[in-house]
Amino acid sequence: MSNDATVTAADIARLAAVGRAAVSNWRRRHDDFPQPVGGTAVSPTFSLAEVEGWLRGQGKLAGSPVRERVWQTLRQATAGGAELADVLTYAGAFLLHLRVNPGRRDVVSGALDAGVLPEAVREHLALGPSGALSSGGRIGVPDGVPADVPIADALADLVDERGVAETFEFLRTRYLEHHNRRVYLTPDPVVRLMLELGGSTGGRGGAVRTVLDPACGTGAYLSMANELFTDVEQLLGQEIDDTTARMTAIQLALRGAPAEVHPGDSLRADAFPGRTVDLVATNPPFNDRGWGYEELTGDPRWEYGLPPRMESELAWLQHGLAHARPGGTVVILMPPAVANRRSGRRVRSELLRRGTLRAVIGLPPGAVPNMAVALAVWVLRRPSPGDQPADDVLMVDTSADPENFHNVALNAYRRYLKGKSDGTDSSVVVRIIDLLDDEVDLTPARYLPQRSAPASEGSFSAAREVLEKKAAELPQTVAELSALTQTQARDDIPMTTVGELAKAGVLQVLRPPAKVRMGEGTVPLLTLEDIALGRDATGTAAPDPDHVRIAAGDVVVSLAARHPVSRVMAEDGAALGPGLALVRVDPSRTDPDFVAGWLLLGAQGARLRSSTSSARFDVRRARLPRLTLAEQAELGKAFRKLTELETALRETRELGADVLRLGLEGLGAGALRPSP
DSSP, rough: OOOOEEEEEHHHHHHHTSSSHHHHHHHHOTTSOOOOOOOOOEEEEEHHHHHHHHHHHHTTTSHHHHHHHHHHHHHHHGSSSSSSHHHHHHHHHHHHHHHHSSOOHHHHHHHHHTTTHHHHHTTTTTEESOBBOOOOOOEEEOOOOOOOHHHHHHHHHHHHHOHHHHHHHHHHHHHHHHTSSSOOOHHHHHHHHHHHHHHHSSGGGGGGOEEEEEEEEHHHHHHHHHHHOOOOOEEEEESSSSHHHHHHHHHHHHHTTOOOEESSSTTSSSSTOOOOOOEEEEEOOOSOOOTTTTTTTTTTOTTOOOOTTTTTHHHHHHHHHTTTEEEEEEEEEEGGGTTGGGGGGHHHHHHHHHOOOEEEEEOTSSSSSHHHHHHEEEEEOOTTOOOOOEEEEEEOTTTOGGGHHHHHHHHHHHHHHHTOOOSSSSEEEHHHHHHSSSOOOGGGGGGGGOOOOHHHHHHHHHHHHHHHHHHHHHHHHHHHHHHHSSOOOOOOOOOOEEEHHHHHEEEEEOOOOOOOOEEEEEEEOOHHHHHTTTOOOEEEEEOOOOBOOTTTEEEEOBBBSSSOOOEOOOOOOOOOOOTTTEEEEOOOTTOOHHHHHHHHHHHHHHHHHHHHTTOOGGGGEEEOOOOOOHHHHHHHHHHHHHHHHHHHHHOOOOOOOOHHHHHHHHHHEEEEOOOO
């Protein structure tokens, strides 16, 4: 195994189970701490062997050096130009070989010594563009992945320690930590609840044999379905991100799951046309303005009505129903606004009239972290020919018992299926005829009786717990930032301006049209208030060919000097609103987070210099240093951490306001009292 692997300060912190600030302190306080062997002044790298020896001598070694050596070996394999995701795919193929042929590591190493990609591994790789990823074990991967002995040897050593499935799970988790914008994880308790709700309805003969997740991400629903359902025969998944889909397919194959995973957009390019399953369980993208409204207007999946342009969730819901067999179940996670938006009233009405919607279950705040609102689980059943349409719907609100929300929801639904639900403080059966009014509001809390003191106390406790958890994360974030942003003073860096870079074609500066008809039409519009509050577009505008459409990776900056804001956009589709400018960079030449950070510095300077409330920030005159792309990325990462801190502080403040309101209301109503 190669002994020249290198690690960063973050890797050292992980090995020692400490924060990055502790590593910085060791470097300053201990003369014998290993010296950097590479990297930059901002992010130096160290010899893993030297670091391992120093930590062991100090009694600070907490993690597995084998794991770190494997990870660094795989990262070093990208030096020749291969993508890390492709190297991980090769690693997955090798692990699949070891799973099928335990102990045949010598055959692979011998072939690699000869410079040949062994057939034992090649049988798990479909060289060329990525395609279908199936339970047959063939994994799509681009050409150019290195086949070398260090990777195989390192992986085999880790397999001896952890096994094939856990080895790849470690690699996949570490990759996702470095690419945390790529995926959104659904907590296991929520996944389990949704699958058990679907299992309560049952599939053919009362058993769930086939499961589909059309937005499968890292495969949480498919992996747990493989564990929960003993009769499962096939797990189908589709994921828009090719890399995530590939890794999910490998992980499922390593666990022996009968899975078939395809990359691609499920709404625009369905990978399973005409195929139906017993259960569809998914957490789809929310508030997706670019889900394909224009090109999918006449799609046959819209059996319950055309999903409104602004309601992508209703498109995903009907996509799931289209893949449910007659009598099959769809369990889908939804934001609360879907229950009462006026634009979706027609679709909700049809779901009720046909008896398709069976239950709406409100989850407690914080059940899905990093969501500003409490989500809901919708349970639907595709009617079978000859079925008598259901005439009622179960409404459940679990917010009063956040620690036990799983049992509250599951027990209420099972009682409902048996016809024994008489209504409780947390659940009620509502007649469909009572729901079909002008609003068709499917919010559970609307139909439940007003709760007494214990419920109010539970709401206060849940809100306080979420606040304390969020607040506890802040010190660690600040400590990490202090380690990230410590740089050596340099006064010899040449400077340039955004305007000069625009003239050179490195980036573009775009402005919205002079007149934007706000409040008209259905075009989503990003406003100055949206960018200041860090939220998605809430404005609307009439269609206009001159609209500047935002793309993921664009930098949007406020032109109002009194509101210095600069933000890298994570999603595309919205139009740029008044008072904003957009800087579009070529990521192969300029790091967007780096540009956003220097624009924010310039905007803050403009605020300090302004003498009137109407002063404007001149984006083109904003200054930034001329640095290599690697140096930009390092500084961009630090800038991004600072903006994440600002977001965390804002969310903490909002959570604190909720706790204050609930506490005042509870004390005033006599529902709360001081603890002894």
